[in-house]
Amino acid sequence: MxxxxxxxxxxxxxxxxxxxxxxAKYAGEYNVPNLLYGYVVNSTITKGKITAIDTAAAKALKGVEAIFTHQNRPSTAWFDMQYADMDAPPGTVFKPLHDNKIKFNGQPIALVVAEDFETARYAASLIKFEYEEEAFITGLIPNLDKAHEPKKGLATMLKPPPPPPTGDFEKAYNSAPVKVAAQYTHATEHHNPLEMYASTVVYEGKGKLTIYDKTQGTINSQLFVANVFGLHFKDVRVLSPFVGGGFGSGLRPQYQLFMAVMASLELKRNVRVTLDRAQMFTFGHRPQTIQNLKFAADAEGNVTAMNHTGVGETSSYEDYAEILVSWSHMLYPAKNTLFEYDLVSLDLPTPIDMRAPGGVSGMHAIECMMDELAYELKMDPLQLRLKNYSETDPSTGKPFTSKALKQCYLEAAEKFGWNERNPEPGSMQRGNKLVGYGMATGIWDAYQxxxxxxxxxxxxxxxxxxxxxxxxxxxxxxxxxxxxxxxxxxxxxxxxxxxxxxxxxxxxxxxxxxxxxxxxxxxxxxxxxxxxxxxxxxxxxxxxxxxxxxxxxxxxxxxxxxxxxxxxxxxxxxxxxxxxxxxxxxxxxxxxPDILKLKNYSKATHSASFVEVEVDKELGTITVTRAVTAVAAGRIINPKTARSQVLGSMIWGISKALHEETILDENLGKYMNANLGEYHIPVHADIHELDVIFADEKDELINELGIKGVGEIGLVAMPAAIANAIYHATGKRINTLPIHFDKLL
The missing domain is CATH 3.30.365.10 (Aldehyde oxidase/xanthine dehydrogenase, molybdopterin binding domain)
Known part of the structure; x- marks a missing residue:
């Protein structure tokens, strides 16, 4: 016991x-009698209109029960709704099969329902579509001149705009004795959890449904279905006891849920719709971003000025935003700051939160900038951070409910052996490998x-x-x-x-x-x-x-x-x-949350990551040989599961820094590596010695348990620590993620 x-x-x-x-049964595994199977057809153009559809060959196939397109879809209750779920950003929510317009490549444009999955999939390949194509824009960099401020909406409560400027940034930066500036770019990433998206809808009769759904929120999916189809809230039951990974992709209901419910209500049958791996690349993702930063310090290493300008990607129909540029002023007490964040609307699906959204991209740029500033000052990167350590939140002047970041720095540095680092880039070697040490800070909000x-x-x-x-x-x-x-x-x-x-x-x-x-x-x-x-x-x-x-x-x-x-x-x-x-x-x-009590405090989890890399002198290949992450997240309920969360985040940090990107062909408006053969993620051979430390942080204010979440904080510091270690090993600053070996040749 x-x-x-x-x-x-x-x-x-x-x-x-x-x-x-x-x-343990997942959404696509429940044994349901008299089950029909749906397979989604996706558009092959990026923008335009469907002008003709030929379903004759598919309909003639034995076992095909129905084919749904915009021409014959059932009427639903949702077409006047702006928001259909709790996580919808400002704009007009995407409506599958609403009309003949194509908004992005891979848009769902038909559903084939058959007696078995194989028949449905084959029948889908027989449907012929004719299109009238239109010009589209999918590249972020060529369209920066079209950037606009994010629209305000319900999501603004969780994702507030950047803080207002303080002091006089331009004057402070131009007159500073030490200053650095750089641009950072981040590739698109897709979530790719192990379990693909599936919905099994059990038709109970009289408008009542039981749905086994892959989701990160059963009530959110319930709200979505009830709102969209005009059903009574209590007549929709969504079950999701086991989920094979989400990482943010399940915060919003995905289109297979709409398709499965639509077919079930119309046919009065039990229906399952499962997306295949390629279709997992046809909805939300971590957006591509471009960030420009300028930091300045006095001769003693006090950061005096910070400017962080970010531009992110959103869709043509919704304004998805992230907290991208605000993090540095929650850490470093510069008196002169300027933060700006804009979006470019592209003909792509709306991005979705992906583990540590905004934080991991923003902190990569911030912490690489701090590293570069340390080298300009000829100061140890750890000492620069300790020099600019603040017990309060500089952006608000409020104290943190708790902050054991300094303990994270010191404990992780000691465990890692940071004091053994020779500060000169390219000075440490092991056989034919250049060895580099890098470190970075992490911060994430403590939500409740x-x-x-x-x-x-x-x-x-x-x-x-x-x-x-x-x-x-x-x-x-x-x-x-x-x-x-x-x-x-x-x-x-x-x-x-x-x-x-x-x-x-x-x-x-x-x-x-x-x-x-x-x-x-x-x-x-x-x-x-x-x-x-x-x-x-x-x-x-x-x-x-x-x-x-x-x-x-x-x-x-x-x-x-x-x-x-x-x-x-x-x-x-x-x-x-x-x-x-x-x-x-x-x-x-x-x-x-006790809003009245907490309004006088800032809330955050903190971390520090220390990384060693080896870079092959001839080939430029990069290996993260070891890493230590220390986390301050209040009281740890279960050190075993918490450690697993942080280890998973650290591995994703390695993936973001060195492996993971979805390649977009801007001429086609299409992702070209929509499979796990060409969308690179780490394998066992890429992961070596990883260690996790939990700082002793007591927080009697944050909530009755004194706890903060650990699911994302382990990711935030890792990409910057890896990039900084690569610079230390090679003397080369690579500010585009992921960093591939060809950039070091």
Whole structure:
């Protein structure tokens, strides 16, 4: 049995056995009777109109039930809606099969529904489309003159515009004794989680649907379907207990959900639509960005001026924005600042948040700029950051709820052996390899969203918790069970966390490294309420030992209510339930951030990454031989799952720095490597010695648990640390990610 306390213990995933044995079912795996299969057809042009469609050959194929296009799609309730889901950016939401207009290459333009997947896929290849093509723009760099400020909308609350300028940047920069300037570009990335997008829709009759969906938010998908198809909210149930990775791609409902529901309602049948790997490249992605930075310092190394201008990509129909340029002023107290952020509308799908959106791109530029400034000053890059360390948030003047970044710097530097670095670029070698050391800072927001949890104490004295959240592979089920175990005083095996179901109490989508803080806080709140009810019932029992005893003199421990002064005087939950003769005791509670208290503070997680690279002298090939990341994220609920999260982020940092990019042919307006053979990601041979440190950071303000998320903070510093290590090894500044060996030849 797992011993209490549970929080802080490296508990293995409670659902791990289900996943490794294959008994965990994903959205496209549910055994549903009389199931039809849908296959989506995508446009082969980038912009224009469909002028003719020939479906005769496809319809003649045995087993084909229906073919849906803009010409015969069912009428739906959504075409006047601006927002169809909780994560929609400002603009006009994309409507599949709405009309004959093509907005981007790969746009879904038809759905074939057949008795089996293979027939549907083959029939899709037989449909002939004729187009009238129009001129399009898909390249960011050639169209910078078309940049505009992002439109304001609901998303602005989570993604505020850059802070206003301070001081006089131009004057301070021009008069500074030490200054640096550079441009940084980032390639497009696509999410590519292991599980592809699928929706299995069970038609229950009378407009009622049960949907097994790949999503990061069951309630968001439920809202989407109800809004789009004019259904009653309670008649749509979305289930998603297991998700094979999301990384942000599941924050918004993807088009297979629309297609599957449309077909199911029209045919009054059960329908499954699964996207193939190439189709995973036909919706959102991390946008290409261009950033121009200018930093200046005095002779002692105090940063005096910072300018960060960024331009990102958005679609022609929505304004997707990121927090790209604001991070440096949350770290470094320069008195003269200027931050600007614009978008260029392109004929591409709207980008979607991808793990650490904006943060990983922005911090790469910022931390490479700090590294270059350190070399100009002839100062150790770590010392430059310590010199400009601020206990408060320089952008607001507010103190952080907690900030153990300095501890991250010092502990990671010691573990890594930073003091062994020869500062001269190209001076360290190992055989035929140039060796480089690099470091960088990471920062990410500490989000918390409202959440509601229902708690039930059963007649067996066990606890069941209900919440609609998903678990996208982060260990959510495990850490929520740990939080509840400590709060009520039960073993893990006596608690069930029932989740991944839109019928359960409210949860936002799982994103922004926020779910542990959000749902975890709600669990604490509801269990406190439940304990009050249990104690009230226990006091009402004839001869109760707790009558007249103050609440603060009673503890909940080992599945029982007991006196603090004499734990032998106890009454088990099971005995309480037997004596009161009730089947269960229930409580429901909503929790959210304490906005009034937190308005006087800044909230952030912090990290520091130290990296060693080897660069082959003749070939220019780059290997990240080892890396250490230290993270300050408040209280760590489960060091094992948290470490896994940070390791995964570090690997993605290596991928972003050295491997990952989607190649866009601007003449065709098309991504050319829409497969995992040519879209390069790291394999085992690319990953070597990685280590994670959690700083001892106590935060009594951020929330009742003192926790911050760790899903993204491990990624933010890695690309810059790698780029800085490559400079140290070779003396070459490569400011375009990913860095391929040909740039070093």
């Amino acid at each position: 797992t011993k209490l306390p549970s929080v802080g213990q490296p508990v293995s995933r409670l659902e791990g056995r289900q996943k490794v044995t294959g008994s 969203f409202p959440a509601r949890v229902k708690a039930i104490l059963t007649k067996e004295g066990k606890l069941i918790l209900h919440n609609a959240t998903t678990d996208i592979g982060t260990g959510t089920m495990t850490v929520m069970t740990q939080i509840a175990a400590d709060e009520i005083g039960l073993q893990l095996e006596d608690i069930t966390f029932d989740y991944g179901d839109s019928k359960k109490p409210f949860s936002m989508f799982q994103g922004g490294s926020a779910i542990t803080a959000s749902t975890g806080a709600a669990i604490v709140a509801v269990v406190k309420e439940l304990k009050k009810k249990i104690l009230k019932k226990a006091r009402g029992i004839d001869g109760s030992p707790f009558k007249g005893i103050k609440d603060e003199d009673i503890i909940f421990k080992d599945g029982a209510i007991a006196l603090k002064s004499d734990t032998n005087l106890a009454l088990s939950f099971k005995d309480v339930m037997a004596l009161i003769k009730e089947p269960e005791i229930k409580a429901k509670k909503m929790a959210g």
